[in-house]
Amino acid sequence: MQILIVGGGGREHALAWKCAQSPRVRHVFVAPGNAGTALEPNVSNLDIAADDIDGLLRAAGDKNIDLTIVGPEAPLVAGIVDRFAAAGRRCFGPSRDAARLEGSKAFTKDFLERHRIPTASFATFTAANFDEHYVRAQRLPLVVKADGLAAGKGVVICETHESAIATSREMIEGKFGAAGNTIVIEEFLQGEEVSFIVVASDSQVIPLATSQDHKRRDDGDKGPNTGGMGAYSPAPIVTPPLHRRIMREVIEPTLQGLAADGNPYLGFLYAGLMIAPDGTPNVLEFNCRFGDPETQPVLMRLQSDLIDLCEAAIDGTLERLDVRWDSRAALGVVMAAGGYPDAYRKGDPIGGLEAAALLPGKVFHGGTRIQGTQIVTAGGRVLCAVGLGDSVRAAQRQAYDLVHDIHWNLVQYRLDIGYRAIERE
Numbered sequence: 001m002q003i004l005i006v007g008g009g010g011r012e013h014a015l016a017w018k019c020a021q022s023p024r025v026r027h028v029f030v031a032p033g034n035a036g037t038a039l040e041p042n043v044s045n046l047d048i049a050a051d052d053i054d055g056l057l058r059a060a061g062d063k064n065i066d067l068t069i070v071g072p073e074a075p076l077v078a079g080i081v082d083r084f085a086a087a088g089r090r091c092f093g094p095s096r097d098a099a100r101l102e103g104s105k106a107f108t109k110d111f112l113e114r115h116r117i118p119t120a121s122f123a124t125f126t127a128a129n130f131d132e133h134y135v136r137a138q139r140l141p142l143v144v145k146a147d148g149l150a151a152g153k154g155v156v157i158c159e160t161h162e163s164a165i166a167t168s169r170e171m172i173e174g175k176f177g178a179a180g181n182t183i184v185i186e187e188f189l190q191g192e193e194v195s196f197i198v199v200a201s202d203s204q205v206i207p208l209a210t211s212q213d214h215k216r217r218d219d220g221d222k223g224p225n226t227g228g229m230g231a232y233s234p235a236p237i238v239t240p241p242l243h244r245r246i247m248r249e250v251i252e253p254t255l256q257g258l259a260a261d262g263n264p265y266l267g268f269l270y271a272g273l274m275i276a277p278d279g280t281p282n283v284l285e286f287n288c289r290f291g292d293p294e295t296q297p298v299l300m301r302l303q304s305d306l307i308d309l310c311e312a313a314i315d316g317t318l319e320r321l322d323v324r325w326d327s328r329a330a331l332g333v334v335m336a337a338g339g340y341p342d343a344y345r346k347g348d349p350i351g352g353l354e355a356a357a358l359l360p361g362k363v364f365h366g367g368t369r370i371q372g373t374q375i376v377t378a379g380g381r382v383l384c385a386v387g388l389g390d391s392v393r394a395a396q397r398q399a400y401d402l403v404h405d406i407h408w409n410l411v412q413y414r415l416d417i418g419y420r421a422i423e424r425e
């Protein structure tokens with residue numbers, strides 16, 4: 001088989017690396033990929049942007065692609081799967097209508113309410129009906145969210161009514177472009193966040209190994225929100241009873257609700273959950289894709305063939321599949337460019353990759369590029385170093401051994417990835 005992976009981050013490097021191990025696969029193409037995918041055996045890059053659906057469709061024809069797997073949300077929300085299906089091409093991911101679960105927070109909150117899935121209480125506003133009195137009547141803190149995709153920057157936690165009103169007005173008045181034409185204002189939830197990711201095919205579902213990420217930039221889960229500074233699998237907080245509860249109260253009603261609404265779901269489905277002190281799994285958000293960096297540690301543990309998994313989902317035979325996992329824990333530490341998550345440096349030469357390649361574990365590339373004979377930084381989240389071990393603690397040690405070999409000017413990373421899991425061990 002010939003495979004096309006759409007995207008160019010750490011998640012896509014992990015997807016390509018895993019697909020290339022399948023005995024069924026001859027070659028994996030990644031569009032646009034990064035330095036890591038360029039150097040991976042049996043993998044090569046195509047110079048096509050992840051949101052250039054016409055270009056991707058042409059490449060799928062030219063390269064005789066049998067299966068396309070889409071990494072990021074933007075092409076899914078734009079309808080890449082519908083376009084590929086209309087051209088008779090197999091593409092793993094949700095349709096445009098099903099991807100609205102990530103593409104519109106107002107749609108999702110309404111969906112959750114209609115299907116009685118636990119989530120924070122909320123109200124939705126546009127410029128036409130924004131109501132300061134509503135805001136002033138709410139308990140603090142308040143969470144203000146832009147409805148559409150805003151590259152992880154569209155969520156603001158406000159400690160005062162004045163700042164909630166000012167933030168709402170900024171969003172409605174266009175700070176995030178059309179993404180903020182509609183806003184959601186919701187109750188702030190206490191608890192611990194968990195990433196719960198499944199492969200879904202209409203009402204059939206296979207939960208992937210549990211995982212948790214660290215969204216804040218700094219140690220102790222402080223500092224600004226990011227795309228994720230590290231992740232590990234399994235997440236010990238997700239005990240078997242909590243796992244059953246999440247499946248019963250969140251995943252199953254979501255898939256049934258989507259099907260009942262005429263939008264059956266195919267693909268990775270990522271529920272971002274806040275586990276309340278009483279154990280209620282409240283939905284913070286859905287992503288219509290695999291997580292980044294969750295993909296990297298989760299795929300390190302997947303022993304089954306990823307192609308079999310994606311094809312079984314497309315063919316509706318998911319429930320006949322037996323998915324095997326490495327019993328060891330995996331932990332990934334993100335190494336980010338100086339300045340991230342704000343404006344960040346690019347073009348810094350990365351040293352130590354050869355030394356790290358001799359150690360156990362795996363370094364997945366995100367924002368990297370080949371420049372002459374050098375690999376240089378080219379994105380905010382540059383690398384994700386993943387270790388394996390008999391405990392999260394042991395996996396953490398292996399991951400940081402990799403990190404300590406790699407360096408560039410003003411690299412930043414957290415020193416405490418996995419601390420919650422390690423405290424529980």
Ligand code: AMP
Nearest residue numbers: 120143155186187188189215272284285
């Ligand atoms: P979202 O994009 O909706 O997942 O929001 C980004 C981050 O903001 C989440 O990962 C949480 O850390 C935080 N967040 C979002 N909504 C809430 C909420 N209702 N209560 C507490 N924290 C939240």
Ligand code: GLY
Nearest residue numbers: 227228291292293
């Ligand atoms: N790690 C968070 C995300 O992929 O959205």
